[in-house]
Amino acid sequence: MAKLAWGKPKIEVAVSTNGEPITSATWKVFPEIKENSAKLTPTKGTKTEAKQEGGEIVDVRYSKNSFVFECEVFVKKGDIRPIEDEDGLVVDDYALRLTPEDPDTEGFKIDCATVSVEESWTSADGKMLKYTFDVKKPKTGKMIKPYTAPVG
Numbered sequence: 001m002a003k004l005a006w007g008k009p010k011i012e013v014a015v016s017t018n019g020e021p022i023t024s025a026t027w028k029v030f031p032e033i034k035e036n037s038a039k040l041t042p043t044k045g046t047k048t049e050a051k052q053e054g055g056e057i058v059d060v061r062y063s064k065n066s067f068v069f070e071c072e073v074f075v076k077k078g079d080i081r082p083i084e085d086e087d088g089l090v091v092d093d094y095a096l097r098l099t100p101e102d103p104d105t106e107g108f109k110i111d112c113a114t115v116s117v118e119e120s121w122t123s124a125d126g127k128m129l130k131y132t133f134d135v136k137k138p139k140t141g142k143m144i145k146p147y148t149a150p151v152g
Contacts, residue, residue, distance in 0.1 A: 007101025009038050010149070011071060013082055014095045016112045019139035021095035030073060030082045034128065037072035038098070040108065040144070067135040067144055069096060069110065075127035083131065085117040096133055099149040109147035111138035 011033065014025035045063035052058050073082070083090055094115050098107040113133035121127045135143045 002100070002102035002105055005100040005102070005105035005107060009033075009101065009107065010099040010103075011038065012097050012099075016093040016095040019112045019137065021111060025095070027097070028082045030071070030131075031076065031079050032074055034072040034074060034125065037070070037130075039071070040067060040069045040098075042067050064143075067110075069098075069113070069133040069135065071131055073129045073131065074125065075129060081129065083115055083117065085115075088117050088119070090115040090117065093136065094133065097147050099147070103149045105148075107147045107149070109145045110135050110143065111141075111145070112136045 011030040012027040013030065014021045014027045016022070043066045045065050048061050048063075049057050050059045083094060092115075093112050095109070095111050096113060097109040100107050110133060113135050116132045116134075118130040118132070119127070120130065137143065138145075
């Protein structure tokens with residue numbers, strides 16, 4: 001049993017409407033992702049300072065953080081793209097949930113994100129698809145929610 005929520009993750013996506021996954025949505029499992037390409041990156045909220053005459057700070061406030069999740073997927077023979085795009089553009093919003101290698105550790109869930117896709121090719125990896133999920137305000141709760149896969 002792992003102590004940390006790391007390792008090879010299971011990534012699932014479903015269409016999101018009005019800031020939440022569609023109730024009857026079928027969660028699609030992403031095919032194998034490139035090693036160490038799955039990454040959730042926060043961007044610290046904007047800092048606003050109130051300064052008095054002379055430059056001393058009277059008060060400070062921050063806006064909320066923003067988040068981006070990225071991963072790269074190998075394009076293998078017979079695979080179907082987990083999210084269809086038109087030259088990198090994806091029409092629908094998507095929800096995403098990530099289960100770490102040890103499913104008893106806590107992963108995360110994103111209820112609503114705008115998705116973009118970048119297609120590339122190298123002789124080392126072949127054809128790859130890089131998926132970027134720009135997290136948006138959900139219908140309820142936090143933008144990044146704790147998620148643990150159900151047992152069974």
